Amino acid sequence: MSARPWLDRETRFIAARGQPACLIDLALSRDIDSHRILKGTGLFYDDLLSNEPYISAQQFHRLIDNSKQLLAADDSAFLFGQQLLPGHYGPTSNVLLHADTLLQALQYLQRFKALLSPLCAPVMRMDEQMLYLYWLDSFESGQNRQFLLEASMAAVTALTRQLAGPNLPWHYHLEYAEPSYIEQYWVHLGEHLRFQSPASFMCLPREHLAGRVRQASAVVGQIAEQQSRQQQEQLAGEESMTDRLFDYLCEYMPRLAGLEQVAADFGMSTATFKRRLQREGTHFQAQLDRARTLIAVDLYLCRGFSNEAVASYLRFNDRTNFRRFLKRLTGRSPNDLRQWLGA
Amino acid sequence: MSTMFALHRFKLLSLLLLANGGALLYLSLGDIKPLAIWSWTDIAGEGGSALLVLVWAGLLLKGRPAGRVTNLLFLGLACLFFSLWMDSLDEFIALPDTLLLDHWLESAPMPLGFVLLTMGIYHWHCEQLAISAQMINRERHFREHRHFDKVTPLGDAGYFRRQLEQALPAAQLNQEPLSLVMLDIDEFSAINRAHGHREGDRVLQLVTQQILLNLRSHDLLCRLAGDRFIVLLPATLEAQAQTLAKELEDSVAHLALKSAGQGERLRISATTVALMARQEDANALLKRINVVMARAKQAPQLQRVGA
Numbered sequence: 001m002s003a004r005p006w007l008d009r010e011t012r013f014i015a016a017r018g019q020p021a022c023l024i025d026l027a028l029s030r031d032i033d034s035h036r037i038l039k040g041t042g043l044f045y046d047d048l049l050s051n052e053p054y055i056s057a058q059q060f061h062r063l064i065d066n067s068k069q070l071l072a073a074d075d076s077a078f079l080f081g082q083q084l085l086p087g088h089y090g091p092t093s094n095v096l097l098h099a100d101t102l103l104q105a106l107q108y109l110q111r112f113k114a115l116l117s118p119l120c121a122p123v124m125r126m127d128e129q130m131l132y133l134y135w136l137d138s139f140e141s142g143q144n145r146q147f148l149l150e151a152s153m154a155a156v157t158a159l160t161r162q163l164a165g166p167n168l169p170w171h172y173h174l175e176y177a178e179p180s181y182i183e184q185y186w187v188h189l190g191e192h193l194r195f196q197s198p199a200s201f202m203c204l205p206r207e208h209l210a211g212r213v214r215q216a217s218a219v220v221g222q223i224a225e226q227q228s229r230q231q232q233e234q235l236a237g238e239e240s241m242t243d244r245l246f247d248y249l250c251e252y253m254p255r256l257a258g259l260e261q262v263a264a265d266f267g268m269s270t271a272t273f274k275r276r277l278q279r280e281g282t283h284f285q286a287q288l289d290r291a292r293t294l295i296a297v298d299l300y301l302c303r304g305f306s307n308e309a310v311a312s313y314l315r316f317n318d319r320t321n322f323r324r325f326l327k328r329l330t331g332r333s334p335n336d337l338r339q340w341l342g343a
Numbered sequence: 344m345s346t347m348f349a350l351h352r353f354k355l356l357s358l359l360l361l362a363n364g365g366a367l368l369y370l371s372l373g374d375i376k377p378l379a380i381w382s383w384t385d386i387a388g389e390g391g392s393a394l395l396v397l398v399w400a401g402l403l404l405k406g407r408p409a410g411r412v413t414n415l416l417f418l419g420l421a422c423l424f425f426s427l428w429m430d431s432l433d434e435f436i437a438l439p440d441t442l443l444l445d446h447w448l449e450s451a452p453m454p455l456g457f458v459l460l461t462m463g464i465y466h467w468h469c470e471q472l473a474i475s476a477q478m479i480n481r482e483r484h485f486r487e488h489r490h491f492d493k494v495t496p497l498g499d500a501g502y503f504r505r506q507l508e509q510a511l512p513a514a515q516l517n518q519e520p521l522s523l524v525m526l527d528i529d530e531f532s533a534i535n536r537a538h539g540h541r542e543g544d545r546v547l548q549l550v551t552q553q554i555l556l557n558l559r560s561h562d563l564l565c566r567l568a569g570d571r572f573i574v575l576l577p578a579t580l581e582a583q584a585q586t587l588a589k590e591l592e593d594s595v596a597h598l599a600l601k602s603a604g605q606g607e608r609l610r611i612s613a614t615t616v617a618l619m620a621r622q623e624d625a626n627a628l629l630k631r632i633n634v635v636m637a638r639a640k641q642a643p644q645l646q647r648v649g650a
Contacts, residue, residue: 029540030493073493075569079540082532158532166530167641183500183629187527187569191637 006244007114007237009139009280012054014118015089016043020060022083023067024048032070039066057119057139057240064144074181077147078188081154085109085116086162091227092116098221102164103209106133109156112228113138114238120148121243122156123294127302131209134201134294138240140281146176149200154188156202163213170204173197198330198337199297241280242287249291254313259284293329300341307334347405351417354404358421365429365448373438386434393427396420412470415463422456480558483575484509492566494544495551503565503573507625510577514620522584522619523628524574525636526554526591529612531570538602538609545603546611550595557587557594571636584617591615614639 007013014020020043027037034045041063047053055063067076086093092115099105110122119141123134135152137145153172160168171192172185178195179185185193232238239247248265249256256262262284263273277283292314299305299313311322311334319334326334348355400420407413429448438445475482481497483506490502498506514521528550535543547570554564554572563575574591576584595613602609616635620628 026540029544078569079535082535161532181500181568183568183571183633186633186637187567187571191634 005237006239006241007057007138007235008241008276009057011236012056012059013114013235013237014055014057014060015115016048016053016055018087018089018115019084019118020055020063021048022087023063023080026076026080026083027067027071030071030073036070037066038063041066060119061139061141061144064147068144068147074179074184075188077150078154078184081151082158082188084151084155085159087116089115091224091231094220094224095228096159097163097213098216098218098224099163099213100216100218100221101210101212102160103131105159105163105213106131106156106209108225108228109159112232113243114235115228115232117152117155120152121239121246122152123246125298125302126206129206130203130301131206132201132203132298132301134199136243136246136290136294138243140242142281146179149174150184150188153202157189160204164208164211168204168208170202172202173200175200196331198332198341199294201297241276242282245277245287246291246294249288250295253291253295253315256315289325289329292325296326296337297341300338307338310334347401350409351404354414354417354421358400358424361425362428365425366432369429369432369436369438369445372442372444373433373436376435376437382434386431389427389431389434393424393431396424396427400424412463412466415459415466419456419458419460419463422452422459426450426452426456479560480555480562480564483561483563495547495566497551497572498563498565500565500567503563503567503575504625504629506563506565506575507628510575511620511623511625511628514577515622519578520580520619522576522579522581522617523632524576524584524588524591524615524617525567525632526572526574526588526595526613526615527636527640528570528595529614529640531611534609534611538604542602542604546600546609549598549600550611550613553594553598554591557591573632579619581617581619584619588615588617 020041024034024037024045028034038045041055041059043053043055043059043063067080086096092112095108095112096105096116099108106122106124109116110124113121119138121136121138123136125132125134133156135149137148141148157168157170160170169192170190171194172189173194175197176195178193182193245262245266248262252262252265259273260270263270266273268276274284277287296310296314299310305313307319307322311319314322314325316322316325323333326332326337330337332340400417403413403416403420407416426449429445429452433445433449485505487498487502487505490499490505491497492499510521528546531543531546534546547566551564551566551572554574558564558574559576561577565573565575567573574587576587579587592613592615595611598611600609600611601607614636616632616639618628618632618635623631
């Protein structure tokens, strides 16, 4: 376990002049009053212009709530997302623009997620053919989950289009049912869409990742990387508690002992561990379910595991329990899920 | 809200004075009834109606531009309100039986109000016809304000879907062809990125006007999403639709747009595709044209050669 503390939902680590400013700008361009958009966020418009305020995940969520309500349009998340990456964040934007390849840009995105995508964490997985980019909630987002997914996927789509040309065949898997405004998805993401997926992720054939980025400069890229690392080190932490827990669960899943052991590995008593998770708006079982679902999808997709192999990897003793688990979380039986993902 | 009160202050002030004057007149002529004999059902019925009429008048003034029709409608509603107001006052104030004035104050404004309202509604109807003529190419058969697009003066995807759901069976029944044209501006997000959303929205509005100028009177244009527009072409074969699509593409390419700020030239182009409906429902047709559009966008060079 790394010794750095993690970010909780009240840590003020998001530069308001970064991602929040994009959303505020969108609202102002639609003639929405700045007081109304900032209501309850602890931010003031004048402050944003004259200082460099930082806000917490909770406050950013409030800002998203306000914008959803005031903009009241189906395309808000997509328009917001298109402005997010590479964005205007100085070194961290440059790191993306001057990456050698598309793959490196996406790796930087994952590494500097606290700076580039503070609320929704990208998690990258690869097999021989494909790259998979999963999107995890860093802080329980509840009602804003769909907004964040739309924005994050639009952001990466826009970034990769800018770096490698407009015709990248991204495929999108989304965990919710097809929305009534499906046309927004067609226009902003593309036509390769699957809804009611067991997890939300996007994937791209690997042959598109290796090409060199046209305008990249190696020196500028290295400087930007150093500066971004310094910026990230100045934050209170590098990732949220649930992000950290997800990494831990992925690493220790085959020999996972139980809640007591996990809490001990996080350096606290079981009661404190539970309380900290509760403060983040979640609980251990939910986090375990989330990690297991993603791992199951990943094992089926990337490694072509059989049902039995996945069940035993996830430490299910019998097939019935595994079946029941998948049915509850994805609505599909192991065979159905494997077929669905393979299709 | 403040502009509504500022704009209509004389109307609202006179109504207030009149209502107040009526109340004072009754108070000076009669005595307040004891609480025991107040009839609560009458108070709720008459007082409630008066309040609702007042709400109507408020919504009318807030929602409509000022002018002759608004004045007529407001005067009519004001008369109705006054009559109901005087009617509910005599629930609280006992007037001497010999007095005839109260009958007049209660009954006379009512028919006058109805006459004024009728005149107002008639002129409103005429006004609506004139507006409908201006809505050509943007509206067909029915209106649904919840489906108005927020950026351009067009209907949104929901409105288009409903239109298509009605037009498809009708076309099949009459054995008429029905075609769609989809238009997508190339690299539109670059404009948003370089010039901001406000400029992007303005470009969409200008392109909307440009497309409208190129349509026939019975075509319907909607904004599907983002920078993608869709046109419903009733009684049109695929070849005609393709001609129209090409015309729209050319006309967008020849649009000499300037940015709002510095007047820089903004170069835009659009990709269009045209399709004729087969035996399919609205969803399937929209999905199909979307896939065709995606292919056209994937291979712009090929499409240019073919066009």
